[in-house]
Amino acid sequence: MANSEAGLSSDAARALGDEYEVFLNFRGFDTRYGFTDFLYHSLVDAGVHVFRDEDKLHVGEVIGENLLRAINNSIIYIPIFSATYASSKWCLRELAHIRDNVSQSKGKKSILPIFFHVEPEDVKLKTPLYSDDLLEHEKKFPIEVKAWRKALTEVDEIKGWNVKKDQSQAMIVKLVVKRVLEKQELKQKLVPEHLVGLDDQVKHLTELLDVNHRNVRLIGIYGMGGIGKTTVAKVVFNELSSFFGECCSFLENVREKTSTNDGIVQLQEKLLSDIGDSGSANRVKNSDQGMKRIGKVLGTKKVLVVLDDLDNKDHIKKLIGNNSLHSRSRIIITTRNKTILQGQVCKGKIIPYEMIKMDDDLALELFCRHAFGKNFPSNDYYWLSKQIALKTGGLPLAVEVIGSLVNGKDKAFWEETLIKLREVPEEEIMEKLRISYDDLNEHQQKKFLDIACFFFNEKKTDAMYMWADCGFYPIRGIDVLTSRCLIKILDDDKFWMHDQLIDMGRQIVHQESPNDPSKQSRVWIAKEALEIIRTEERKNKVEALEIKGSLGIRTGFTKITNEEFEKFPNLRFLKLGLATFTGDFARCHSKLKWISLYSPSYWITDFRADNIYFNDLVVFKLDYNEFKDDSKAWDLIKVNHML
Secondary structure, three states: OOOOHHHOOHHHHHHOOOOOOEEEEEOHHHHOOOHHHHHHHHHHHOOOOEEOOOOOOOOOOOOOHHHHHHHHHOOEEEEEEOOOHHHOHHHHHHHHHHHHHHHOOOOOOEEOOEEEOOOHHHHOOOOHHHHHHHHHHHOOOHHHHHHHHHHHHHHHOOOOEEEOOOOOHHHHHHHHHHHHHHHOOOOOOOOOOOOOOOHHHHHHHHHHHOOOOOOOEEEEEEOOOOOOHHHHHHHHHHHHHHHHOOOEEEEOOHHHHOOOOOHHHHHHHHHHHHOOOHHHHOOOOOHHHHHHHHHHHHOOOOOEEEEEEEOOHHHHHHHHOOOOOOOOOEEEEEEOOHHHHOOEEOOEEOEEEEOOOOOHHHHHHHHHHHHOOOOOOOHHHHHHHHHHHHHOOOOHHHHHHHHHHHOOOOHHHHHHHHHHHHOOOOOOHHHHHHHHHHOOOHHHHHHHHHHHHHHOOOEHHHHHHHHHHOOOOHHHHHHHHHHOOOOEEOOOOEEEOOHHHHHHHHHHHHHOOOOOHHHOOEEOOHHHHHHHHHOOOOOOOOOEEEEEOOOOOHHHOEEEEHHHHOOOOOOOEEEEEOEEEEOOOOOOOOOOOEEEEEOOHHHOOOOOHHHOOHHHOOEEEEOOHHHOOHHHHHHHHHHHHHO
């Protein structure tokens, strides 16, 4: 852009050194007082911190320090390609530097190109419009022009907006502002604070995926639970996502989510929504229709998709379709089961990549980061640290959990932990993780099991209210679970738990009574839940119950009577999927704190407010699209109460 740091606007000058959200790269001669000015002010009005320099010529032949800092500190770059853009060596210099910033940002920065009265073919240098300008530049700047050509052709691969002469510029600006605001939420995945020993694996995987290669690449990362498959997939996803614009999707916990009737459909809807096909996402009625729609969309878009924790080969086809993928698409699969990676998928083969255990030195380093907050142990704890790290079997999850367990404890506790680890067979990771669970008090264990069975990937607020009303001291308890690396709280305030820890928590519940679910504290498996509801005896042990109903038709709707629920005197959590209850509940369930219904209003005709003693309830939820606003749910209760 033919502008200068000497002419910086006062806002830009005051903000130099701050982290910008958007940097506008444009040819002032073409768009400064029209489209670019409109876009700039629309972004600023939306609360976005935008860098735009004023209309002065650059001094010298290199990008000045202030302008360089502005580019480096920005997060989103919007190059506006116009008719005379390529005639400006400064536009091209900025673009080359932008391209370097994005490629080195590990997915944290991105480019949103706009083609203003030009075609992508022009930017791709397939027409004389830009090609002639570069030939002219080549006479004076032959080395730089190589970088400029590379930047132009790579940016052209990113999906952007075409502004035609007969098109509403206001509408395009509105779409750009919307996209920028969306990207502030971003699809970047949260990764552990302490990453040790992943550099070589990330490098190898990014080389295998090779975003510059024109063919489709499918990679299957396999290995035992807790070895770091999901973590390395998240790091790679973050590094590569900027090459795919908005066409990125990371589907987590596929194995768990596909255990329900509607799970695969929900994942299909999320994938379609993630890659910008939200209209189709809202029209998915069943998994076969979803597979066909995904196959059609993925045949026309270059995408980056991660399918995390698969255990069923059929789900690969359901989630990425059964047709050929668009060239340069990249699919990453993580699984514990190598056999699902065999054969062809989407007319291509999956390249298997095995995750191996950490070597002893790296395991010790990771352990020390969690146990001491540094890369090495204290002298008097060196031997114990090395022995405990060895006994974790080189599994990052076990290293993190055990390291966090002994953090701040005395030597006697460390020695006892080592004895317990030595008693566990080398391959039994869950038993090693169980050591940390056993050290929790009763209330902390209850919260851990609640999250493992019901609340992982759910916002924490409602659960905290319930636990507080039950006297479980949730604030301190969640702090302990977090510090022990048993759970994490994500940026959107949702609980996150490693799938291996979810499995462990559910295994603990099953072990309470392996052959009789009615004597377990928590029941969430649909068949078991319905069976114990129908049995006659009391279920004093059951504290939390989820009953999943069938989807799609009224005949799948489940009604539960108050007589059936009277057999659950200690029930505090109740979640009904496409189900409701009938009868007078006011005389039972004094301990019930949470009721959640997944039912449309026309199925809740028997639900009456005077059926329930609401003074004891802390959480009441109607989880259906028409009740996304909780106030609407309560309005329904009030209306029924007045009938």
